[in-house]
Amino acid sequence: MSAQYVVKVADCDHGSIDIERGVLREACPSLPWLNCRTEDAVIAQCADTEALLIMYAPLTRRVLGHLTSCKSIVRYGVGVDTIDLRAAADLGIIVSNVPDYGTQEVADHALALMMCLTRKIVRANAQVKRGEWDFRQMRPVHRLQVQTAGLIGMGRIGQAMAHKVHALGMRVIAFDPAAAPEHVPDYVEMVGLEELLRASDVVSVHCPLTERTRNLLSEDRLRLMKPIAYLVNTARGNLVDEAALDRLLSEGRLAGAGFDVFGIEPPPADYPLLRHETFICSPHMAWHSDEAERDLKRSAAEEALRVLRGEPPKYQVNRF
Known part of the structure; x- marks a missing residue:
């Protein structure tokens, strides 16, 4: 009989945890699904756990100090900004993420937002449904093959x-x-951030959120972008100063933006960015496909199990 462990799902907004239960069945016959x-x-519900799967649960140094039996924390997804990585390392807790479950999905979603913005699909759709049939109202629209994508x-x-x-022919x-x-x-030219912002027709954000990257796109930096340029963010909301972006869109200093993520999720109904016709958004779904969700759940559970069994973790993000 295999060793038995205490494993819990601290929070998860998926429809079930059947995949995780299948992976952990022998090692953890009971897998509580908490909120x-x-x-x-x-602290109240997870103090006895040896491994913890989380989505949004805040794991500060205070919280981690109460998880005295914990050996492994696995974050559903890539970002680990809700976890105090230094504190976890100090306490000997291995923190892992799942970095490769939805790579193509997020890139596809960023591409879709870019295409909707540059081809003005959302605006055109709304106008046709209002009975307005005039492509000239969409001007200007530029050929992608003469534009620069800055990543x-x-x-x-x-x-x-x-x-x-x-593949679309963009620089x-x-x-x-x-x-x-x-x-x-070899077809990507590496440049400085300010040069990228000045030169790009579309800027797409694909970096993690850390204390160094928080508000990376500040107002001063956003104002370096061309007035005809677009901003796409499928990474983390707090990478962009959203109040500054609202001001630029109000001033017509930026052609538009497409976001899958916000600094506050979900954003309130009166959130300023939502009032702009040139701002399009989706509900933090860039990662999602049926296939990606299955991969995510399986990989998260397998990573926790590896650590509990004393095997090397595959996706550790904090180093001791």
Whole structure:
């Protein structure tokens, strides 16, 4: 009989955790599915866990200090900004994410937002449904093959996006101080951030949220963009100063933006960005496909199980 462990799902907004239960069945016959969205809820309900699967649960140093039996924390998805990685390392807790479950989906979604903006699909759709049939109202629309795509971040998703926009015939430039040269395709020109913002017709954000990247696209930097340029964000909302973006859209200093993520999720109904016709958005779904969701759930559970069994983690993000 295999060893038995205490594993819990602190929070998860999927329809079921059947896949996780299947992976962990022998090692963890009972897999509680909780709804911990506050520090106190995690402390009260998860203090005895040896491995924790989380989506949005806040894991601060205070919370982690109460998880005295915990060996593994696995975040459903790529971002780990709700977890104090330094505190986890100090306490000997391995933190992992799942970085490769929805790479193509996120790049596809960023591409779709870009196409909707540059071809003005959403605006045209609304006008036709109002009985207005005049393509001239969409002007200006520019050929993609004479435009430059600027990608902020050249990890898995940034590389996938680079491949897609290059295939469309766009010039591709990118900014990523941490990018290994051998992982950068030869058709991508690496440039500084300010140069990228000035030169791009579309800027697409694909970097993680850290204290160094929070508000990376500040008002001063956003104002470097061309007035005819578009901004796409499928990474994290707090990478962009959204109040500044609202001002630029109000002033006509930016042609438009497409976001799948916000600093506050979900955004309130009166959120300023939502009032702009040139702003399109979706509900943090870029990662989603039926296939990606299955991969995510399976990989998260398998990672927790590896750590519990003393095997090397595959996706550890904090180093001791």
